[in-house]
Amino acid sequence: MKGTNYISEKYRKYLLEIIFAEQKYYTVFGADLSDKETDKLLVDVDGNILLFSMPADLLSLILKSSSFFDNSVLQEWAGEINGIKEPYTVISFDVLTKNIFDLSDVELFKSIYDTLGIVKDYSVQIGDERLRTLLDDDILLQFKGDLAGYFTWSESTSFKISVNVDVLFFSLKEVYKRLKEKLSFYQ
Known part of the structure; x- marks a missing residue:
């Protein structure tokens, strides 16, 4: 098989x-x-x-x-x-609700990166401007850029967050809240 x-x-x-x-x-x-x-x-x-x-x-x-x-x-x-x-x-939507990051947890950052990518594709698919606006926020774009650079060039070192962490956590939670409104559970 x-x-x-x-x-x-x-x-x-x-x-x-x-x-x-x-x-x-x-x-x-x-x-x-x-x-x-x-x-x-x-x-x-x-x-x-x-x-x-x-x-x-x-x-x-x-x-x-x-x-x-x-x-x-x-x-x-x-x-x-x-x-x-x-x-x-x-894909973990729950990673968007974190209140703290262990900067040496590469798997966590890969999970966040993958989740944001899937959510971005979804926002484009359904034309959800509210979700797209949240995802295109400067803080999230910079964070994703930092992650992409980290995975490409320096995964052997600790990740450095170049954005305001409190604003980042808030932005991720806003994406999660909008996403939560867009889920349909089939029983």
């Missing part, structure tokens, strides 16, 4: 494990091959991110529905990945 990574790369669809409020949920992220390869998350008709407590429930709905992005490719992916429970990656 082929693994999660092979199937995901073949279809450019990825099973994500989302950590929200200390709970695990699942959704799909991937390139919409029918729309200029735009990166998208699985959303409902109102543009809310669909989250499932079990991968099997997510895959079952995809196989039955015809209203999701890149639907035929998404269904092929779901049919092939069905039965695999391991996610392609884990």
